[in-house]
Amino acid sequence: MTAIGSGATIFGCAGPQLLAAERAFFRTADPFGFILFGRNVEDRAQLSRLTADLREAVGRDAPILIDQEGGRVQRLRAPLWREWEPPLDSVLAAPTPEAAVRALWLRARMIAAELTEVGIDTNCAPVADLAFPDTHPFLRNRCYGSDPTVVATLARAVAEGLLAGGVLPVVKHLPGHGRSHLDSHLALPRVTAPYAELHATDFAPFRALADLPMAMTAHLVFDAIDPDRPATQSPRMIDLIRRDIGFQGLLMTDDLTMQALSGSLADRTARSMAAGVDVALHCKGVLAEMEEVATAAGSLGPISAARAETALLQRRKVTTDVPALLAELADV
Secondary structure, eight states: OBSSOSEEEEEOOSSSSOOHHHHHHHHHHOEEEEEEOGGGOSOHHHHHHHHHHHHHHHTBOOOEEEOEEETTEESSOTTTSOOOOOHHHHHHHSSSHHHHHHHHHHHHHHHHHHHHHTTOOEEOOOBOOOOOTTOOTTTGGGSOOSOHHHHHHHHHHHHHHHHHTTOEEEEEEETOOTTOOSOTTTSOOEEOOOHHHHHHTTTHHHHHTTTSSEEEEOOOEETTTBTTSOGGGOHHHHHHHHHTSOOOSEEEOSOTTSTTSOSOHHHHHHHHHHHTOSBEEEOSOOHHHHHHHHHHHOBOOHHHHHHHHHHHTTOOOOOOOHHHHHHHHHHO
């Protein structure tokens, strides 16, 4: 099997079984990878079949992503999987800063074991956004704290726990979503803080994590850098992510169907690709929409393909002593 696909896309699918029309489309579109949601999940056996079918459709070991942060953003849920508390709650409950770091590493390592068991090898975490007093509730308790150094340390622990478990982390949401007062699923947030303040605070955790293999952009406007375009579609912001923050890994958009963005899906995709992202993410599993995104996204260019190859080389097969991890986590 070849390592990467030719399409500069990541797609979802409609339900718990891969449809014949989806299989045919994926074979032609050859997306870089796939993303799963609650609608795709029934039980372990079904999910393992689905991940195998997705990879068979493209004829290679394509990355399969999921959002398994814990708390509200958790696609694998009880009673078949563990319910993880929101990350910020876990941090605040830890008796010491060192215990918080270890607890997040352990839970990430455990989440990785749960994911790899069913064929999922990429998790859209850690969340390195800062939690401000007025951060929108859709995001706030998904964060790890308000101090940039602390957040960077905790996010690093999550990323390393995932990698130790054979799962690629996708750090989000570059260059920082914490100042959002709006839910970008529903509206376009706007950040008015000056550049110097953003550089010292919001951007700082992402600079500390710039060596991670994959990252996701934010759908919000930063007035101090580009008042006319959200970060996902702004060449200035993508340049800042590459040069100021220093991230050189594979950069994917957040979901292009979110209402922070405007225009047709073709327009949203084309603007994002023109801004300099590597991969367009479409999550809804609607075939006609995926066809539109695939056409607008086109193929991975040579630089993006090299980033994709480098990221996928960090996947590895591991064994997990689940009882030992759970015992240590209970004692933290």
